[in-house]
Amino acid sequence: MDFQKLCVSNQHSDQCDIASKTTDTTDQQWEQMCLPLEEPFTTPVPVPLESQTRPSKYGLKVTYGTDGWDTPVIWLVPDFIPGTGVGTLVSASMGLKTFVAVHLAGCITSGTPFLGMPARNGLVFYVAAEGASGLPRRLKGFELQNNADCGQKFVLITQPVSMVNDDERSALRQIIKQESESQNEAPVLLVIDTFSQCSAGIDENSAGQVAQYINYATQLANEFSMAVLIVHHTSKSGGYRGSSALLANMDFALESNRVKPESPIKTVVSVAKSKEGATGINAEFHLSPVELGLNDNAGRPVSTLVVTDAKLIEKDAAPHATRDIDMSIIQGQFTERPTDSIPRDQLLASLSAKFPEIAPSTIDKRVSQACSALVEMGILLEEKIGRNKAYRLKHSDSNIGDSDDNDVDDPLDF
Incomplete structure (x- = not known):
């Protein structure tokens, strides 16, 4: 051969x-x-x-x-x-x-x-x-x-x-x-x-x-x-x-x-x-x-x-690290739709799919904490769709993109 x-x-x-x-x-x-x-x-x-x-x-x-x-x-x-x-x-x-x-x-x-x-x-x-x-x-x-x-x-x-x-x-x-x-x-x-x-x-x-x-x-x-x-x-x-x-x-x-x-x-x-x-x-x-x-x-x-x-x-730092991970996952939902509002229920579903072994009540609390932090940082805006909460990127031209690592995630590489 x-x-x-x-x-x-x-x-x-x-x-x-x-x-x-x-x-x-x-x-x-x-x-x-x-x-x-x-x-x-x-x-x-x-x-x-x-x-x-x-x-x-x-x-x-x-x-x-x-x-x-x-x-x-x-x-x-x-x-x-x-x-x-x-x-x-x-x-x-x-x-x-x-x-x-x-x-x-x-x-x-x-x-x-x-x-x-x-x-x-x-x-x-x-x-x-x-x-x-x-x-x-x-x-x-x-x-x-x-x-x-x-x-x-x-x-x-x-x-x-x-x-x-x-x-x-x-x-x-x-x-x-x-x-x-x-x-x-x-x-x-x-x-x-x-x-x-x-x-x-x-x-x-x-x-x-x-x-x-x-x-x-x-x-x-x-x-x-x-x-x-x-x-x-x-x-x-x-x-x-x-x-x-x-x-x-x-x-x-x-x-x-x-x-x-x-x-x-x-x-x-x-x-x-x-x-x-x-x-x-x-x-x-x-x-x-x-x-x-x-x-x-x-x-x-x-x-x-x-x-x-x-x-x-360390173990005593795990809650902060967990929130950071949740925030990153939630921000990732806006990759393909940076100008759209995303219902809170959809964010719950995405985190539940990521961590199927975690109880729904815990996921609900983690989504609330992560979204609140992102709103406080000025990254997300909270709004209403009917009686339900939804979130939107504060700036539609956010630096979140959808390209492979080797192409764009190092702006300093020429």
Whole structure:
């Protein structure tokens, strides 16, 4: 089989390496070119017990009893991302999710702590399906801010890659194997940014097709003992866009909720789902502009936003963080209709859909608190539709937009 060529680059090179495999190269020959994952890399990979990998006579792998119960839990980032598995980072458009993903990648590739915790060090493969030219600047901003060096461990793929396309998926697999062998480093994270741009060939509202997509991503995660992080958008109602199978089939889910007003620029990242740990863990990320030391063609300094402060939110700060998250979700309802009034009942429904496990009475109270705060800040106006409350943006030309992160959420990137 001939594999489609993918363009791969890193922030220290203007050249592209083309990874391809021709029909003259057998699978056995290719395997011999790659280092085994267990020994050369600095991060140990747990090896399953023999019974866990023993196929039955029917060709299926089986285990018995409690085999494997004591296999160590390996984290990419403790409590946030497991060492192996598929998850998602979700936010509304302009929700700063790409900045959080780049910050995570920078920490992993440079050995910088993430939220004060050690991250598993290794290669990061970043599929930038849109706005790829801005990613190296954002990573450079991370290096300047943290006095760090990511080297060539950040491998940028500058075009969409669909998990359901056999040729593209196979080419991605060979790129990961080739870079792992040539750099003598373990691949620990694959970022797909975004799901929408890297899902050509499927209907994102089809449960079966979405499940197949996640299954292919899981195969890659298991093969390389790495995490796969899929960057995704919320729907207009604030929930996950597309089929519910997306969240249902994930091993973990992170949500980024941008906090307004933006002084400073910040977002709250929450663990919404975790098969290996607890949910409800919140972290706050503050972002600031950093000049990169060069000018654009108009002679103006080129800057980018970078995470300048990140911290876990303690339990006694959770109510404030919860209100900030609710305010961000409610503001997101005006993305597609900035000049319209939205009934309070609709805001209740959107928050209920976001947090189905929370009692309706609690949701009602949270909507009241968030809307009152937004009115006090001069962001929303309260009005009446009949006997019911409704809300409208105070200024119809609000800076809320509906574009992908890589295009517009960093006005300082040229």
